[in-house]
Amino acid sequence: MIKPIDLACIIDDDPIFVYGTKTLMELANFCKNFLVYQNGEEALKALVNLIESKSVMPDVILLDINMPIMDGWEFLDHIIKVPTEKSLTIYVISSSINPVDIQRAKSYSQVSNYLIKPMTIATLQQMMSELAPNM
Amino acid sequence: MQTSRVEDTFRTKDLEASKKELDVIGLETLKHAGVGRGYYDYATNFFHLDTVACKLHDLTNADAAFTFMKLRKLYLHQKSRQAIRIALDSLKKGEQKFDITLLLVTFRGEQKWLRVIGTLTHSLEAKETVGLLFMDVGSSTGVSRDIGSKEVLIDSFEHAISGIGMVNLNGRFIEANPYLCKMLGYEKEELLEKSLIDFVPPEDFEEMEHILVKFLTGKIHKYSGEKMYVNRKGHRIPIFLMISITKNTSGSPLHFVIQASNLFQLYQSKGKLASLLEIVTNQNKRFMEFTYIVSHNIRSHTSNLAMLTQLLKMKNQELTEEYLNYLDNSVEGLQQTISDLNEIITLHTNQSYDLSKLMIYNTIEASLQKHIFKSSIASKVIIQNSIPQTLGIVHSPKLLYCILNQIIENSVKFKKKDVDLILDFKHESNEQYDIIKISDNGIGIDLDRYHDQIFGLYKTFAVGNSNRGVGLFLVKHQMEALQGKVQLSSTLGKGTTVQLYFKKMMTYGEINLAGR
Incomplete structure (x- = not known):
């Protein structure tokens, strides 16, 4: 039995996705705590704060692409420039099946994988096994 | 006296022989000179040719006699045939002789100019005939080619589908083909009262003058480029213009030769093509946009629905009010996206x-x-x-x-x-x-x-x-x-x-x- 991770972060403006993913995470015993942000800008501000105050960082970030104010790409462009003690684990998760988006996500070395919505229990379990060796 | 008598005697005695001799030698000389002989019989309508004349016409001796019909096949050019007809008729009307030059096309397709001299004579049976002499005046010297190509040139000039004209050194038209007249919108007589500059748009005056001066000073020998001209109605029409200059043997300019091809239709189809390309490019862009909307926006609602039903299927999940709201919102979002898409499609297809x-x-x-x-x-x-x-x-x-x-x-x-x-x-x-x-x-x-x-x-x-x-x-x-x-x-x-x-x-x- 894989142990749940401590802190997961969801950056998505779609309340249904956030609700569903949180429910699935609880059911799969994926994590102990969540952080949820509605767009890239909100997430960036909060995460930079956490980094600067040397607080506990999320073990995994699930990042949506299409969001108002600051989209996933802009968030990535900013966050990769922020120096961190431990490197961040980021999964891009989007409903877009456009190959252009998939290629673009893969061009960031900090992005672990590109996942296509909907979120499923199986996806979460796969992520847990990928994250386990790092913990 | 003795002497004179002898001389007299000689003359009388040998006159007959001398005449015969002259006939033979004369014929031989004509043969060597390549002069062919023949005659035309008014009564039978037959031409009779000797060996040399046959050779000139590229015929075998077997064909040495033929009718006027066959002659038509040799003298293909209407002008030549007419000339023969007129010449033969003229003798009937009292003329003594004719001397014409005809363009012959042999059965081998060779063209040659023949000088034909005809005299009215009477045959032994007192029939009215025309004695004929044929001389090649063209093929060996190349004259025929020149005269032939001149005819071809004149023909092309008259029927060209581009405007061709000549302009004197003062810019006045001195010659124009029918197409040029049509392009400019004037009858030929009217056009010959006009100058080249009358058709040049004002903003091009200076440049055109500059070009003509360059010709006159020998700096250029030809000019070509896309230009506009103004026709009689004042419309501007694009053309491809070529100008060259002719000179006399001492190198002094004689006149300008201008040639103009109408580019209006080409420009028109270029414009059509460009606008079609723009339409296709825009449609392609919109198509890409639609693909993205379908691959992302519609999917975002369907994936939410998939996630919600997945959760419902799992144990200990109840259909709460909150849950129903989420389902409702997903369905509504999907419907909205489809209706938005539909609106755009209608916009462009209507x-x-x-x-x-x-x-x-x-x-x-x-x-x-x-x-x-x-x-x-x-x-x-x-x-x-x-x-x-x-x-x-x-x-x-x-x-x-x-x-x-x-x-x-x-x-x-x-x-x-x-x-x-x-x-x-x-x-x-x-x-x-x-x-x-x-x-x-x-x-x-x-x-x-x-x-x-x-x-x-x-x-x-x-x-x-x-x-x-x-x-x-x-x-x-x-x-x-x-x-x-x-x-x-x-x-x-x-x-x-x-x-x-x-x-x-x-x-x-x-x-x-x-x-x-």
Whole structure:
């Protein structure tokens, strides 16, 4: 039995996705705590704060692409420039099946994988096994 | 005396022999000189040729006698045949002799010029005949080729499908082919009263003069390029123009030869091709946009539905009120996206817009009535409208109203909270477009950040308002549906200006009037 991770972060403006993913995470015993942000800008501000105050960082970030104010790409462009003690684990998760988006996500070395919505229990379990060796 | 007698005797005695001798030698000499002989019999209509004449005509001795019909096959050129007919008739009418030059085409296809001398004689049976002598005057010297090619040249000149003419050193027309006359719109006699410069557009005068001077000073020998000329009706027509100069043997210029090919149709089809390409490019762009919307926006709702049903299937999940709401929202979102897509598709596939000339000032007023004067914020809005009340724009009334509504609605929605909204309407125009500029002093958009997303579907740049991110996307497509375009400039904190480019068009009524 894989142990749940401590802190997961969801950056998505779609309340249904956030609700569903949180429910699935609880059911799969994926994590102990969540952080949820509605767009890239909100997430960036909060995460930079956490980094600067040397607080506990999320073990995994699930990042949506299409969001108002600051989209996933802009968030990535900013966050990769922020120096961190431990490197961040980021999964891009989007409903877009456009190959252009998939290629673009893969061009960031900090992005672990590109996942296509909907979120499923199986996806979460796969992520847990990928994250386990790092913990 | 003795001597004289001897001489006399010699003359008398040998005269007959000498005559015979002369006949033989004469014939031999003619043969060596390549002169062919023959005769034509009026009664039988037959030509009879000797060996040399046969050879000249490229005939075997077996063909040495033939009718006038066969002759027609040898003298293919109508002018040559006519000349023979006229010459033979002239002898009948009392002439003693004829001397003509004819173009012959042998059965081997060789062309040669023959000089034919005919004299009226009477045969032994006292029949009326024409004695004929044939001499090759062309093929060996190359004259025939020259004269032949001159005929061909004249023929091409008359029937050319480009304008060809000659202009003297003062620029006056001295020769013009029918096509050139047609292009310029004058009869040949009229054209010969005109100068080249009469057809040059004023802005090209200097250049044309410059070119002709270069010819005269020997700096150039030919010129070619795409030019415009002005025809009799004053229309400008594109041509490919070639100019060359002819000179006499001592090298002094004689006259200019000009040649002009009409490029009007080529330009027209080039234009058509370019506009077709533009349509295809735009359709392709829209197709890509649609693909993205389908691959992303529709999927975002269906994946939510998939996730929710997945959760429902799992144990200990109840169908709560909250849950039902989420399901509801997903379905509604999906329906909305499909209906938005449908609207765009209809916009571009509906080719039969009911176009009419609309007074844009009035349309703006109507839109302001709806969104401002009758709303709660009426007292907080200042309108500056400098658009001429008489300005008409050809457009679809429904589309134009939608476009203006959307832009005014946006200005109201993104108004600064504690500052009165100033809405400014201006008109500008250029050759192609009437431009309506609508500016506000609202919160503005950071275009450095969002310039590539501003007209995108479901793109929103602020949180917490009812904006769906559809308005500007629709405006863009509504403008493009009637060959217009939209541009937006904005400064964060200062305001936004939307520029609507309306393609200048004529209504069908006006087109019909102009056509008359």
